[in-house]
Amino acid sequence: MSKEAGLACWIIPTEGGNLLVPDNLVAEVVVLEDSDTQQHISWRNRSVPIYQNEINDKITTRVVVLRAVMGYQGLPFIAVAVDGIPHALQVTPDALSEVETPEAQCKVAASYTRVGSLDCVIPDLPKIENLLRERVAA
Secondary structure, eight states: OOOOOOOEEEEEEEEEEEEEEEEGEEEEEEEEOOOOOOOOOETTTTEHHHEEOOEEEEEEEEEEEEEEESOOOOEEEEEEEEEEEEEEEOOGGEEEEEEOOSSSTTTTTTEEEEEEEEEEEEEOOHHHHHHHHHHOOO
């Protein structure tokens, strides 16, 4: 019996859906403190902007800090607001299946997939980084 190689990933539950990101992009899961705002966190002596899929009155209690992929000056990390508890898992090809685009689409989805029985969003990280870069520059 051969073992299929898997990809280490994280499932990050957000209000817009469960984001599926590779493990090598996840820097840390951070519990927010009173001094943090809903716009940014102070993390390792850096100000890291927070992306929230939906703007509402819900207070975020934790974020996942991700390594940025676009290489923008002054934006080496971004944070994504979490709605639940993120968790790591090995994703094998046989665990993935295609899903139709849902009616309620995530604004930053590159594509949609299912991992086991869990519907997930593969995020368009460059789009998220562009949104945050525009907000930081404003």
